[in-house]
Amino acid sequence: MFVTIVLQLVLAVGTVALVIVLLPAVVGLCALYHAGRWGRLYFQILAQVLGLTAGTAQPPPTGQHRHGGEPAYRHYLFGPGRSDLSVLLSRLRTELPADFQATSARIWAVWMIGPLRVEAAVARLIGLIFTYSLVLGTLIAGLVLVLVTVVQIVLGTVLLGVAFAVVFLLRAVDAGLLRVRRIRISCPRCYRAIGYPAYRCPTCAALHRDVRPGPYGVLRRRCRCDQQWLPTLLLLGSHRLTAWCPYPDCGVQLADRSGTATETMVAVLGASNAGKTRLLTVLMLALLNRTGETSVQFADELTGRRLRQLEPALGAGEATRRTLMELPRAYSFYVGPERGTRRLVHLFDPAGERFYDSERLEELQYLRTVNSYLFVIDPLSLGQIWAELEPSLRERYDPLRAERAPEFVFQQVLQNIEAMGVNPEQARLAVVISKADLLTHAGIPTPPPDSASIERWLDDLGMDNLVRSVRHSFGEVCFFVTAAVSSDDGAATGVADLLGWVLAGRR
Amino acid sequence: VNRYRSWRIAFFVIALGSAVVVLGALLLLLAMSFR
Numbered sequence: 001m002f003v004t005i006v007l008q009l010v011l012a013v014g015t016v017a018l019v020i021v022l023l024p025a026v027v028g029l030c031a032l033y034h035a036g037r038w039g040r041l042y043f044q045i046l047a048q049v050l051g052l053t054a055g056t057a058q059p060p061p062t063g064q065h066r067h068g069g070e071p072a073y074r075h076y077l078f079g080p081g082r083s084d085l086s087v088l089l090s091r092l093r094t095e096l097p098a099d100f101q102a103t104s105a106r107i108w109a110v111w112m113i114g115p116l117r118v119e120a121a122v123a124r125l126i127g128l129i130f131t132y133s134l135v136l137g138t139l140i141a142g143l144v145l146v147l148v149t150v151v152q153i154v155l156g157t158v159l160l161g162v163a164f165a166v167v168f169l170l171r172a173v174d175a176g177l178l179r180v181r182r183i184r185i186s187c188p189r190c191y192r193a194i195g196y197p198a199y200r201c202p203t204c205a206a207l208h209r210d211v212r213p214g215p216y217g218v219l220r221r222r223c224r225c226d227q228q229w230l231p232t233l234l235l236l237g238s239h240r241l242t243a244w245c246p247y248p249d250c251g252v253q254l255a256d257r258s259g260t261a262t263e264t265m266v267a268v269l270g271a272s273n274a275g276k277t278r279l280l281t282v283l284m285l286a287l288l289n290r291t292g293e294t295s296v297q298f299a300d301e302l303t304g305r306r307l308r309q310l311e312p313a314l315g316a317g318e319a320t321r322r323t324l325m326e327l328p329r330a331y332s333f334y335v336g337p338e339r340g341t342r343r344l345v346h347l348f349d350p351a352g353e354r355f356y357d358s359e360r361l362e363e364l365q366y367l368r369t370v371n372s373y374l375f376v377i378d379p380l381s382l383g384q385i386w387a388e389l390e391p392s393l394r395e396r397y398d399p400l401r402a403e404r405a406p407e408f409v410f411q412q413v414l415q416n417i418e419a420m421g422v423n424p425e426q427a428r429l430a431v432v433i434s435k436a437d438l439l440t441h442a443g444i445p446t447p448p449p450d451s452a453s454i455e456r457w458l459d460d461l462g463m464d465n466l467v468r469s470v471r472h473s474f475g476e477v478c479f480f481v482t483a484a485v486s487s488d489d490g491a492a493t494g495v496a497d498l499l500g501w502v503l504a505g506r507r
Numbered sequence: 508v509n510r511y512r513s514w515r516i517a518f519f520v521i522a523l524g525s526a527v528v529v530l531g532a533l534l535l536l537l538a539m540s541f542r
Contacts, residue, residue: 039526046522050515076514084518144529151525152518222510 027133034103034137035144038096042145045095049088070216071206071224077163078215081156089149100138107131167213174212174233181341182262184369188300188330188346190250191366197243197258198251203227209246211238234259255299255332261344265330265369266502269413270376271404272352275434277320278484279376279495280349281310283502284331286495287345294503299332299344306331314484319400323351327363335503345502352402355409361416368420372428372505374498375410375470377458378402379433384461385444393442400438407466414473428505429474431458436493437483446481449494454479 047053074080111127114120178184185194198209204225211221213232220229220236231237243254268276284307287296298304313320328350336342348370354360361367379385381402389397417424433454436446447457458467458479470477478501482494509515 043519043523046519050519051509051512052515052519073510076511080511081514081518084515144526144533147529148522148525151529152521155521155525226510 023129027129027136030130030133031137031140034134035141038099038138038141039144041096041099042092042141042148045091046088049084049091070208070210070221071201072208072216072221072230073224073226074215075163075217075221077156077160085149085152085156092145100134103134104131107134163218166218170213170218170233170235174235177235178259183259184263185254185259186263186265186346186366186369187245187247187250187252187254188332189252189327190245190247191364191369192245192247192250193369194246194254194258196246197238197254198246199230199238199241199243201225201228201230202241207244207251252329253300253302255334255344255346257299257334258344261334261336261342264343264345264371264502264505265348265366266345266372266374266505267348267364267367267370268350268374268376269355269409270352270434271355271378271381271402271406271409272322273400274352274376274378274381274402274406274409275484276352276374276376277310277323277349278314279374279432279434279482280331280347281307281314281320282482282484282495283499284333284347285311285314286499287333287335290499294335295342297334299334302329303331303333323349325351325353325360330366343503352404352409355412356404358412358416361412362420365420367413367417368422370422370427372430372502373413373474374430374432374502375406375413376432376434377406379435379439379444381405382461382463385439388444389442397438397442400435406463407469410466410469414469424473425475427474428476428478428501429470430498430501431455431470431477431479432494432498433458433479433481434484436481437485440483449481449497451479454481 044053107127107130111123111130114123185197186192187194196210196212198207199211200207201223204223204227206223206225208221208223208230211230211232213219216222217230217232220231222229230241239257239260242256243258245252245254268280270276290296298307310320328348330346330348332347333345334342335345346366348364348366350364354364378401380389380397380400381404386394386401414424431454433447439446447454455467458464480494480498480501482498484495
């Protein structure tokens, strides 16, 4: 009797111990096993999504350029990172519930199926314990994975924020440096101001319209050809690439190393046959032959090619080819350094006919940003000079004579640039009397080379209205007399002075 | 070629690190609740 009571007590205490201590321990261990299994599964899926495990498929080609975007791969933080996270979460959403269902089905198949009999009660109890452990483990793992995902999102957002800050900082520093160095970039063909040059990939020639730090890279970007890294700022070396006008309706090649020097824009004005192209050719040759500390380089290949086409006519004493009516592309040079930094000089030489018609003149939008104007006056177009010529010379010079009077051209230009919103008082104007050699040949005295004497000479020839108008309109005016033919020493009359005046100009 | 290999390894390391941190924090909370 006593033994039976003791045995029953031991059994009762054992059962209580089993229920209170052993059962939770077993459930806890099983739950931890399931949570650990999910953790392992999570990292396996993550490694597969990121393409880090050997033998797994590579991740999708995220970050490739989209239609309308740049031909470059996006920076990981600006798209592919989010895409990886999204793929990971999507796979977790399908694979973890599938694993839960498979595991619970396995437990039910082993422990919970069969007729309800007393000897099966233990098996059912074990099955219930395993099911409970699975649910508990899933909850623990789910909580941990949610927290891990939140931490990842927070860290990703912080990194993205830092990347944005660096992007804006770099852009601000680069823009600030351009501003401090007074560097402005203009297209030599469409004349519009360029915020930043476009660049072509040196390998595949894909055009990157905006290379600046952004979604495609902070310090550099990878071209879609996957062969080339491109720097994202002038500051970081993008000037070493070939620059292009970023406007889709233009897209011409810009000067080499665009954005590294201050620009000086010089516009040549004058009637057709006034001698603008010839003067410009002599001016450019004088620039190239300039000795001393000044170094001069063609800023693009086209300038050199065009100058080489003009040069033979000058050497042979023939007239240069008539300038075409199309919108002029600038002749571009790098000049310097004599004292300071070098400068990019753009010289614009349009056809004279453009000045006769306001509509065509309006198309010369570079006049909005020009620093210096060269107004070329053909002395043969001045009435008094023409009257003084012998009839035989008149007949000979008639094909060489400017088609329109200088007053007309000047008024046309003045009206149009004022209509463009330009204040001529802030601009410089050189009044250049061309063809001095023809005057000498005709026995007509040319004025002394100083500005005041040339101004008086024009006054005496009845051009006082023009001189007054020029003086009244422009802030700085200087007069020159030139002969666009090379003398024995290789220098053309008055061109050196004119060149000095052009190079002294700065906005 | 895994284009973003370095960034993706960093992603993996961040996930691993954050899992360790979260588990550590949960265990700490559990230990504190039993004290």
